[in-house]
Amino acid sequence: MTSHSPKGAFKIAIAGLGTVGGGVVKALAARGPELSSRAGRKLEIIGVSARSKNKARGIDVAGWTDDPLTLAKGDADVVVELIGGEEGIARQLVESALANKKHVVTANKALLAKHGKALADLAEKNGVTLKFEAAAAGGIPIVKALREGLIAHGVDAVKGILNGTCNYILTEMESSGRSFADVLKEAQAKGYAEADPTLDVGGGDTAHKLALLTSIAFGTAPDLGAIAVEGIEHISPDDIAFASEFGFRIKLLGVAKRMGNKIDQKVHPAMVRVRSSLANVSGAANGVLVDAGEAGSFFFSGRGAGEAPTASAVIADIVEAAGGTLSPVFGRPAASLAKLNLADGKQAVSSWYLRFEVLDVPGVLASITRHLADAGVSIESMIQRGRAPGEPVAIVMITHETAQHEVERALKAIGASDKVRARPCMIPMEL
Numbered sequence: 001m002t003s004h005s006p007k008g009a010f011k012i013a014i015a016g017l018g019t020v021g022g023g024v025v026k027a028l029a030a031r032g033p034e035l036s037s038r039a040g041r042k043l044e045i046i047g048v049s050a051r052s053k054n055k056a057r058g059i060d061v062a063g064w065t066d067d068p069l070t071l072a073k074g075d076a077d078v079v080v081e082l083i084g085g086e087e088g089i090a091r092q093l094v095e096s097a098l099a100n101k102k103h104v105v106t107a108n109k110a111l112l113a114k115h116g117k118a119l120a121d122l123a124e125k126n127g128v129t130l131k132f133e134a135a136a137a138g139g140i141p142i143v144k145a146l147r148e149g150l151i152a153h154g155v156d157a158v159k160g161i162l163n164g165t166c167n168y169i170l171t172e173m174e175s176s177g178r179s180f181a182d183v184l185k186e187a188q189a190k191g192y193a194e195a196d197p198t199l200d201v202g203g204g205d206t207a208h209k210l211a212l213l214t215s216i217a218f219g220t221a222p223d224l225g226a227i228a229v230e231g232i233e234h235i236s237p238d239d240i241a242f243a244s245e246f247g248f249r250i251k252l253l254g255v256a257k258r259m260g261n262k263i264d265q266k267v268h269p270a271m272v273r274v275r276s277s278l279a280n281v282s283g284a285a286n287g288v289l290v291d292a293g294e295a296g297s298f299f300f301s302g303r304g305a306g307e308a309p310t311a312s313a314v315i316a317d318i319v320e321a322a323g324g325t326l327s328p329v330f331g332r333p334a335a336s337l338a339k340l341n342l343a344d345g346k347q348a349v350s351s352w353y354l355r356f357e358v359l360d361v362p363g364v365l366a367s368i369t370r371h372l373a374d375a376g377v378s379i380e381s382m383i384q385r386g387r388a389p390g391e392p393v394a395i396v397m398i399t400h401e402t403a404q405h406e407v408e409r410a411l412k413a414i415g416a417s418d419k420v421r422a423r424p425c426m427i428p429m430e431l
């Protein structure tokens, strides 16, 4: 780490005054002297920008400019990018600010998951820092914990509930017994879910955050393309009810873990034991479990989105930058970030929850168990639930530990039968 000698006010320019940017301005206004005292110098907002100047925001917009890119060229010491988006104005602003030797603080996971390595190179080349605590798990200081606090013994696994919208939907589905579509519609009406929810419910947002956490935990360049992503759209109230009968709860997890000398990186729904820490992250909260080798397991939880928690993380970064600490962007010099040595995730071994919707005719169960046996999948327990006459019957099984590709092979054969009504569902059990 190197240090700038702190002198004079630390000049801040903020681009984007929406949920997060507005929260940052409000918090700096409310707690300016205390935060300045922690930074060791006065924190002063000298420029702000957003799309429309006349929008009612309830904040002071002194220093307004219509063109956020001018903030990268002015007197600011730090440019705070809170516009969002992996390309366009956000990317131009961050690149231009770094090239002009200004520190950058951002909450933009999409930008960093895609261009993180190149931006880290640019920051280092220009002797400035790029900080992004708010980009993963909002108010939870997980970036700092992985970058600094838990480095001594290395990290073996990071498992996170990183998307509040998905966790809210799954929590509501469990408490009300309603379908995914129903709960999503209500979440949209209440403003908890975006009008286009694809990035959240499809797992893409979790993947952006996981790419960043993997990079810091394992010393690799962020590699979004190397994450197998599955969302929660196909989770049914039946799955949630069966999970509960087996003593589990369904959560959307981002998981990065060591498999030999490789890293397995996935986003998928998983069954977690009801008494586990991850199972008890409810509603829109986030939670991250870090297995830090000999140091043990550490669990972090709290609010992963929203004005105050996200602004809290952004301000922590601003104060750190003002203090002159130039920690490497992903926890080690950008040139030493290795290319991710990706494990073949399909070799990952787990117990599996399987659900089949089948016609209630003789021989169906025998055929399913034969296909499973042929693929080397053995069954630990099973529930068969009758329905009204003529309706499909649900058959649910928990397997012994089996590699993913073996279960998939069996399910492909089973799914081809005309007695099987819907795509069989498979969910790993995170024991």
Ligand SMILES: NC(=O)c1ccc[n+]([C@@H]2O[C@H](COP(=O)([O-])OP(=O)(O)OC[C@H]3O[C@@H](n4cnc5c(N)ncnc54)[C@H](OP(=O)(O)O)[C@@H]3O)[C@@H](O)[C@H]2O)c1
Pocket: 015, 016, 017, 018, 019, 020, 021, 049, 050, 051, 052, 053, 055, 068, 082, 083, 084, 085, 089, 107, 108, 109, 110, 134, 135, 138, 304, 305, 306, 307, 310
């Ligand atoms: N919201 C959260 O809880 C949360 C949590 C973690 C991370 N993040 C990340 O934080 C960033 C900001 O999110 P947000 O929720 O605050 O978004 P937001 O409420 O939609 O605010 C976006 C801001 O950017 C401005 N903007 C948009 N396009 C612009 C352009 N072309 N030129 C200038 N300004 C432009 C908007 O201007 P107007 O106000 O004039 O429309 C608005 O002030 C994103 O990267 C997001 O992923 C958000």
